[in-house]
Amino acid sequence: MSTWAPGTQYNVGDVVEYEGFKYKIIQPHLSQGDWTPNVTPALWGRLPPDYVGGGGEKQGGGYQPAYDQPQQQSFQDERPPFDQQQSGNNWDEHQHQKVDIPHEEQKKNWWDLDDAAKKKMEIGGGLAIGVAAIGAGMFAYNHHQKSEEQKKAAVWALQRWLREGQDRTENFYRNGPSAPTTWLLVHGKSFPRDLIAGGEEGGQPLYVCRAFHDGSVQVGKAGANLDTGAVVGYGHKEVSVEQYELLVGNPNAVRWVEVHGQLKLDRLGARPVEGGHEADGTPLFIAQAHVENGIHPGKISEKLHKAFIPYGGSEKEVERYRVLCYN
Known part of the structure; x- marks a missing residue:
């Protein structure tokens, strides 16, 4: 120790x-x-x-x-019961979480919680982990463009993503893989073994990653040559992230399927690997395409007419690409 x-x-x-x-x-x-x-x-x-x-x-x-x-x-055990606590802090001013969050409520969207549960989270610091993550530079939003309720919903979604990623990562290292591929939560350039290759640039490998951003979980790329370890594409921009998930698994269990134009899942001929999702819940899948002199991973969905690849500070739209699928 x-x-x-x-x-x-x-x-x-x-x-x-x-x-x-x-x-x-x-x-x-x-x-x-x-x-x-x-x-x-x-x-x-x-x-x-x-x-x-x-x-x-x-x-x-x-x-x-x-x-x-x-x-x-748990640090909650060292604190008085919730009904004995007094707090005058706003929901985003808590440094400590003083309230237990029931497991069934952790899985819900913020909008699906009843008013009593929301108030309990706000007063008792139930959004504290998400607020701490914002302070760590993991999440960004424009204050003037969102209502307070939208900010709370985004922080709650970030918090749920962190919890699920932590649980999945701990379970993987405790019990080993339970599926052909797994998303593992990492920070910076702490790369695990058995990464799924997503491409390469300048002779350096690029891996498949995803990260929470503005209410969504975006797909991108990770590599030792990237400043923070990984980037995702969002809003036609390349966004650097330090806390993200990397895709690991058996390389023989997956393959890249060629696609031209808009993605049609019923014509793909294979089941795509889980990627991320937009803020409205639209599923995102893992794409790969040639950009400049390299091969880069990015995202695609049935709502996008082309693959979007984070590169050079922006997102490049590519009509010919590949989608990562299970064999």
């Missing part, structure tokens, strides 16, 4: 010591000086005093967490 330090990449399963207490990672991230474990419960969970064990280790380029360790104690 190591002492917490700024400027360090922490991943699933890592355990640190800070000011005499032990903490276990909740969300993978690159630490900053003001993100100490005691003030960032969205990132760290405090462990019980009798906890014995160490953090995970990185081996062979992929993270191998030690899941035989005792279960972490």
